[in-house]
Amino acid sequence: MDNLNIKIISGGYNNCSPKWSSKVTKDNCYKIYFPVHGKVNLMLDDDIYNIIEGNVYFINGYKLQEQICPEYMDVYWIHFLPSSLFLNKILDYLPPVYCWEKSSKIVDNINYKSIPELFDNPRSARNNVLDTAPLSLPIYINSFILLLISDMMENQKELVDNISYVEYEKLKPSIDFINNNYDRTLTLEEIAGKVYLNPIYFLRLFKKNFNITPQQYIMKKRLDEACSLLRETELTINDIANKLGFCNQFYFSKIFKRNFNKTPSQYRKLIILP
Numbered sequence: 001m002d003n004l005n006i007k008i009i010s011g012g013y014n015n016c017s018p019k020w021s022s023k024v025t026k027d028n029c030y031k032i033y034f035p036v037h038g039k040v041n042l043m044l045d046d047d048i049y050n051i052i053e054g055n056v057y058f059i060n061g062y063k064l065q066e067q068i069c070p071e072y073m074d075v076y077w078i079h080f081l082p083s084s085l086f087l088n089k090i091l092d093y094l095p096p097v098y099c100w101e102k103s104s105k106i107v108d109n110i111n112y113k114s115i116p117e118l119f120d121n122p123r124s125a126r127n128n129v130l131d132t133a134p135l136s137l138p139i140y141i142n143s144f145i146l147l148l149i150s151d152m153m154e155n156q157k158e159l160v161d162n163i164s165y166v167e168y169e170k171l172k173p174s175i176d177f178i179n180n181n182y183d184r185t186l187t188l189e190e191i192a193g194k195v196y197l198n199p200i201y202f203l204r205l206f207k208k209n210f211n212i213t214p215q216q217y218i219m220k221k222r223l224d225e226a227c228s229l230l231r232e233t234e235l236t237i238n239d240i241a242n243k244l245g246f247c248n249q250f251y252f253s254k255i256f257k258r259n260f261n262k263t264p265s266q267y268r269k270l271i272i273l274p
Contacts, residue, residue: 004087006145008138010231010272011078013116016040020069020273027061028227028260029079030091032145033274034112038073042066044096054102056110058152063096076112077274080145081224085175085210085217086168091149092211093159098152106151110144167209171195174202178214182221183245188214222246223259230268237264 009029016038039052042059043066051057051073061079082088100107118133118141153160174194178186191214192202206214222244229240241252256264 004146005083006080006087006142006149007083008118008141008145009079009081009227010119011076011115011141012119013074013076014274016069016073016075016274018069018071020073021067023066024064027064027079028224029061029081031057031059031061031274032078032080032148033057033059034076034110034115036074036076038069038071040073041068041070042097043068047096049097051097056100056104056107056112056148058094058098058148060091060094060096062092075274076115078115078141078145079272086163086165087149089210090153090160090163093163094152094156095159098156100148100151106147111140115141164209167205171202171206171209174206174214175217178218178221182218182225183243185245186214186218219255223256226252226256226264227260227267230264231272240264 020040033051034056035051035053037053039050042049042051042064044060044063046065053073082091114137118137174191177191177194188199188203192199195202197205203213206212206217210217212220226240226244229235229243235243237253238249241249244252246252246255253263256262256267260267262270
């Protein structure tokens, strides 16, 4: 079983004030919060969740609607993405917010104070993983995120036990093909051909398993990579559009804003916060 890994996007330590409060359409990532002082409220899927000091939280940013900070919260945090559609499906099946209480043994064994050492200044727009960080640090942080995911799955068996890895394995050659070629135009027939299935049947099977179509997955891959390039490189918007297979910069900007409620230029200047 492969591809059950994650990609760390950003993280750090922040002092959140009432100015942090906002209504958001969604954050296109998953989050881990380690609040050490104060509290905030988050609305996900029309439910309110209280985030309080001492506990550890998994948060599905795709379902985030509003964040409210009445006074303050000091928090260590990480944003991450799953490396595979299969792990993404598992995370989507789990509760939108999951809490480990401060008395939990799993919390005692995590050195969350090491998180800021992995990143650039969290108060800058470029809050990326440092190339100069000790190799052991990203491995350690990756491992404790996967440990938390494993613990969630163990405690939410009724939600994840029916997820079939067999069908994922059947579709995996087509997913690998998309992962290696999403920067060019791909037809449904071409993708389905990698698993020797009729295109219409393949489309139904893909959507049934991952709740998105192959073309939507291609666009997700392009936009995820666009976010990385905007954060981590000095490439122009036009160069990024061309690199990722968009027909022109205008179309790329239109699709990007539709998904992130910001233009690529606005995203590049954005200070990434918890």
